[in-house]
Amino acid sequence: MAGTSATKRHRGSKSRSEDEILYDRELEDLPPELRWREWMLRVEAVIFASAEPVTREMLARVVGKDCSVDLLIDDLREELSSRPYGLVSVAGGWQHRTRVRFGETIRASSAPTRGGAAALSEFEAMVLMSVGYFQPVTRGELSKIFGKEVSRDTIGALRAAGFISSGPRSPTPGAPYTYVTTKHFLSAFSMETLRDLPDIEALEDAGLLSREVVQAELLSAAPDGDEE
Structure with a gap:
């Protein structure tokens, strides 16, 4: 039984190691322009999916080790400049937020929103x-x-x-x-x-x-x- 448990632990460790290898952070097979674009999309996807602000350390896990997260964020902000939402720095990370001028529109729609401040007296x-x-x-x-x-x-x-x-x-x-x-x-x-x-x-x-x-x-x- 002990041997079986040890084997399972070994297999589990191997699986995790293989997952790390299979996830290609560096994207060295792509030309620089496409590599940067893919990193931008990855960063945006993580921030979009997260219910809480995403830290630099979290984003660094999905891009190349020499990639500048701050420059990626700058490019994403520029790309989203014409959209009704953007990326803001809050609580030590980044999060998608609707622009203030659309607040009245969102309230008028009565659509359920995520996060935000609870109603306080x-x-x-x-x-x-x-x-x-x-x-x-x-x-x-x-x-x-x-x-x-x-x-x-x-x-x-x-x-x-x-x-x-x-x-x-x-x-x-x-x-x-x-x-x-x-x-x-x-x-x-x-x-x-x-x-x-x-x-x-x-x-x-x-x-x-x-x-x-x-x-x-x-x-x-x-x-x-x-x-x-």
Whole structure:
């Protein structure tokens, strides 16, 4: 039996190795122009099929080792410039996105769309924004920011939508959970990194946020000790 298992493992390893050999990344049998075109099509196919932003490392698996993924993306963007959708950089990768000016048309059609941001209440959106700016942050600290309790239901709704997840335990007494934003948060709101969040000074000018008040509240926040 042991010998049979070893044989199966050996055959499985051989099969995987053969698959890697059979998949031709380099396309050396093609002239340069056709090779580049095929790489472009491969990259576009992977991005089109993926439900999440596709990273450079993923795309590098389907093109030649000396191929520049960035140059391929540039050529694809140029090719799609006249289309109602294009390639955007979000959450550390690339994704197809419909152009903004067609948003009203898509809404009018009532066609089901994939991805995007889940519908949030105004308060949930404000809590999510605060997590984005002040993460890792506890529920108790968020409650201090808003001057009222941020309920577990609010946190649960943001977690269920995939916008936040648990961060490290807070070093404060009781070691409550902290919360941080996710890659889905970046993708849903078309951001490459958290540096793309709206400038906090603009929010202050609009009267939506006071940095001094928030920082003071965070320093004086007393965690509940039983946060989730």
